Amino acid sequence: CIKIWYGLQLIDTYMPWTNMVTVLEHCRAAPPPGTVAAEQSLPLTFFDLPWLHFPRVQQLLFYEFPHPKTHFIDTLIPNLKHYFPLAGNLIIRPDSIRPEIRYMDGDSVSLIFAESSSSNDHDFNHLTGNHARNAEEFYPLVPQMPQVTNVSDTLVLVPLLALQVTLFPNFGICLGITYHHVAADANTLIRFLKSWASIAKLGGDDQAFLANGSLHPFYGRTVQRKDPNGLETSLWSKAREIQFDEGQLQYPDLTNKVRATFVMRQAHVQRLKKLVSARRPTLLHVSTFTVTCAYVWVCMVRSRGDEVADEDELEHFTWSADCRGARFDPPTPETYFGNCLTGCMVTAKNSQLVGEEGFLTATELIGEAISKRAQNEEGVLKVMETWLLNYKEVKWNRMVSVAGSPRLGFYSTNFGWGMPIKSEIISIDGTGAFSLTECRDSEGDVEIGLSFPKIQMDAFATIFAHDLEII
Secondary structure (H helix, E strand, O other), rough: EEEEEOEEEEEEEOOOHHHHHHEEEEEEEOOOOOOOEEEEEEEEOOHHHHHHHOOOEEEEEEEOOOOOOOOOOOOOOOOOOHHHHOOOOEEEEOOOOOOOOEEOOOOOOOEEEEEEEOOHHHHHHHHOOOEEEHHHHHHHHOOOOOOEEEEEOOOOEEEEEEEEEEOOOOOOOEEEEEEEEOOOHHHHHHHHHHHHHHHOOOOOOOHHHOEEEHHHHHHOOOOHHOOOHHHHHHHHHHHHHHHOOOOOOOOOOOOOOOEEEEEEEEEHHHHHHHHHHHHHOOOOOHHHHHHHHEEEEEEEHOOOHHHOOOOOOOEEEEEEEEEOOOOOOOOOOEEEEEEEEEEEEEEHHHHHOOOOOOOHHHHHHHHHHHHHHHHHHOOOOHHHHHHHHOOOOOOOHHEEEEEOOOOOOOOHHOOOOOOOOOEEEEEHHHHEEEEEEEEOOOOOOOEEEEEEHHHHHHHHHHHHHHHHOOO
16 A cells, blocks of 8 residues: 655555565564563653654664674674663553653564575675665665554554664674664664674673763653743644554655765865855854755755756755753753754755855855754754744655764774674655765765665766866
């Protein structure tokens, strides 16, 4: 069956490519008995509720692993006692004040160990390359989230996390993560992965994790409970009207879609910054993020070619900003568990972006928005209200967003096999976003992940390379 989420066509089926892998073991990972209280809950806040009906986030991390499959399973089962909410469920009662994440003794995470049917290194090297690859090739490696359970007309249970580890014998390993954004933003996810990795690296001993305070999750909700404008109540009153399984689909329409990775070298970034400084000398915020996002946004709009005929058509770019730190009183710890993001959106006419000064226009819009974004608690609340209202006004096929950040450090997630050789945010196949991560081997460079129809990808590649050469 075909369903529609936010104007995107998604296919709610189990795709046929799963014969490319063989399941070795399907187990459930849970906190060890006695390590977590029998029942605990975390209420959702106004930072979580905007993600309630958002498609699940899917990510892959590839590692070189030139060994056979013996013994690799036992060393990888995650110890979830430190991040127990991810083993729980989102509890939705439409007649309640707000949803909550609840962990009960016995809750667990779906964990699949699989083996690729590939007998050579070509497939592994192909998947971990930067060149254009068919998007559907990645989905045998993506874990399926267990189904939402409608316990009754007034109670819905929603799993939050699923994991899959796929071995390419004698070549590599792929770690697949599917998680619900309502439970965690990327900051929380990377801390969970690094805690899992640090424990697995030492054969299950969590002493190194316990000694590293930067990974200990903070579950307090005191600051986020401050809501003088009733934002949380307003968000929940709208979200509860939508049936939860809408938009929670596993796979987007991948017809003719390819994935590719482009690298923005530090030298390119410096040239872009120099251009902005010369042409827009009063612009205060000219960061790597600003110029990279502006450049990619303009290239994406231009790569559509003749698709947009109206030069007054509005184009939108949106991104999320982490609110951990001193924006609240008291400050929100960097290890805060959950979502702690506010959003920004900028808009320009199509003609402004495809024109000669498109990059400068985009940089100015993004840079000014970052400079003016909320720097305190009151401002964050106002920005949240405006951000969500703005989403209602846009055409979704004219909106570009960004997933990830070069600051997160996915390439430093070491399970004992070395650093990942490739990171792929798979969920951009269905959201229209591009991904940003740091480069594994070159400090200061940025990896840009894209998912387009083949014709548009070819056009983007030409524009991306050509315009960097002439700067």
